[in-house]
Amino acid sequence: MSIHSPPALACRDVTVRYGDVTALSDVSVAFEPGLIHAVVGQNGAGKTTFARVASGLVQPTNGAVEIAGQVIRTGHVRESRAAGVELVHQSFALPPSFTVAEAMEFGAPGRGRLYSRKGLAEKWRAHLAGLDIQVDFSKRIRDLPVETQQSIEIARALITDARVLILDEPTAVLSPVGIEMLFARVRRLKQRGVTVILILHKIREVLGIADTITVLRGGRRVEGPVLAADISADHLATLIVGDAVKGHKPGDRDALVGNGGAHADVPSGHQRYASLAPALVLSAVSTVPDSEGAPLDKVSLSIRPGEIVGIAGVEGNGQKTLVRAIADLAGLSAGTIALGGEDITRKSLAARRAAGLRIIPFERNIEGLSLTSSLWENWSARELLQGPLLRLVNPARIRALCDGSLKKWGVHYHTSSQRAGSLSGGNAQKVILAREIDDDAKLIIAAQPTRGLDIGATAFVWESLRAARDKGAAILLISSDLDELFDISDRVVVMLSGRVAGAFAAPYDIQSVGAAMTGAGAAATGTQR
Known part of the structure; x- marks a missing residue:
């Protein structure tokens, strides 16, 4: 040339x-x-x-x-x-x-x-x-x-x-x-x-x-x-x-830009909560096939209080079904689910939230927020789902609680009456964090919580999840970003075709985790717990 x-x-x-x-x-x-x-x-x-x-x-x-x-x-x-x-x-x-x-x-x-x-x-x-x-x-x-x-x-x-x-x-x-x-x-x-x-x-x-x-x-x-x-x-x-x-x-800086850090051992708080029952236990859970994604096939998984467990896998291998099963949105054909030692297999989503389940959903602008509704109406889902369904609602009280929560989480907004769709991606995610991370949370499912966020907002989400972990919450982190999973997870579990294909503990080896994601070789023989 x-x-x-x-x-x-x-x-x-x-x-x-x-x-x-x-x-x-x-x-x-x-x-x-x-x-x-x-x-x-x-x-x-x-x-x-x-x-x-x-x-x-x-x-x-x-x-x-x-x-x-x-x-x-x-x-x-x-x-x-x-x-x-x-x-x-x-x-x-x-x-x-x-x-x-x-x-x-x-x-x-x-x-x-x-x-x-x-x-x-x-x-x-x-x-x-x-x-x-x-x-x-x-x-x-x-x-x-x-x-x-x-x-x-x-x-x-x-x-x-x-x-x-x-x-x-x-x-x-x-x-x-x-x-x-x-x-x-x-x-x-x-x-x-x-x-x-x-x-x-x-x-x-x-x-x-x-x-x-x-x-x-x-x-x-x-x-x-x-x-x-x-x-x-x-x-x-x-x-x-x-x-x-x-x-x-x-380590966060390397993870944010994919600079290939060493992925050293991640400090975990679960030892302080060793006497407590596991926050989540899935025992041989299978789901009914539907149009929402790969069904689960005999998935067994447990998460302890004070622990972040990351879920890795090429998208479409059962990650969404896993969340839906825990949230009572996917039909189970076999197995049981326990939250905080309590069998919730046949309980409703409202009952599961009352037991301490919180969800940061995959799509914040579709599943997480109503963009045409006000901030206080979006935030009020937390209050409405955690009490009796038929009761008087005091909008002024909820707006005041919402304002306090949003300010605590550093959300940049003008008034709690403005539409959620007017916020940036980072601030919209902070609204969801403010609603879902509270002192009563026993299990927080964080599904692609940083997708589309800039570096500052991503680092904020990571610190928020770590803080919740250190207070005793169990975190189930689902992400397609291996650098993110390796940086903040205590363990990483790989899903492939609706099954658990491997489990790994820090320090992580990207080749072994990658092999498990594609089903190549004896992937699950890496460092495990």
Whole structure:
């Protein structure tokens, strides 16, 4: 490639504003062709907005985008695709009910043609084989492993012979083994001359794959593109986080940016509560299959007071069903559940909350909060569920209690009557923490509690869970982020296809945990308790 070749993709003075919020501010960056480029930064740094501008999904307030030296109209996906730019989203976009063959045909250039399913399979077989993707074309997308789903998404993006491929947080839902498979595929694309831009935030991953690195912070470019060989992990961590984690534990900083810490033993408080009954005991629990996720298959699990147990696994392997079973939202076909020594197998969610169950749900804006309701109405669920259902409610008293709780938790808000949807992600999560973490909590289920939060809010959530643990609560932490699990969990349990595939204690070995996540080898023989 000539050194005089124009950049594969360049953004000039790009600014994106949403009302009073500036997502990108005067970002100028150029990516040389035929390389693997990483765009890194914490949540809220502007990475996804940048990817959407570059791929034509977002019309910037100001600025220009060039592809191979040619200025293109911004905010026009078809024009960007015609110029050779494709984006693979973090949330997969192919219809889950389609077969592989149908998904490949979906949206492909040219319309009005008739194909049989066999004909579609033959049409796309060579394309997938050229990308080293071996798959049953009759399988439906939803029935494929997540790594294979992602490979199909990438293959679909390359139908138009894309010259620039942007992958937005492609490692977020993958096991360590899956990440290595993805990176091998990315390197092969580079060999074919494709320019790959990876949106990432884990330093370990960035330094393992990228030729150049560009750092965004607060919507601005603070570094890059710089050669990956010319930057150290510690300096990169400083560029990403800035002053965001001053005063926090050194191990937290490494976990926040995926800097590959040693994962030393985690101080646990459960020894102080050794005389108490286990906070949670699941005994050979199986659930009735439904449409909400993989059913549980003879899952046995116990958590002691003063202990954080992390649940690892590729998403879709029973984690959501586990939470639903504990919350009386999934039908049990076998087994029992005990909370604080009391059998709650046949008790309602309200009764389980009265016994000390608290839940920080997977989706804070869907399951955790009513965005169109006021803060005090959202917070009042705590009061209403922990007393007699038929009783007089004093709104003024609840608003006063809500104000006291929100201020204690450091929520930034104007009035408890404002809608929950007006809060930032971090403050919205603090509202849920204020509602769910109290002195009566015996078991706190924290399901993806930091997803989408910036570094400061993430560190706050971790400290809040540790504080609850130290007061004697048991914490069940479900996360797809192994760095998070390794940093704050006393033990890590791996789920695979609705079963417990391994249990590990600190110091953790990422390869052993990763092997358990994919069912490779004797994964459960690692350090266990």
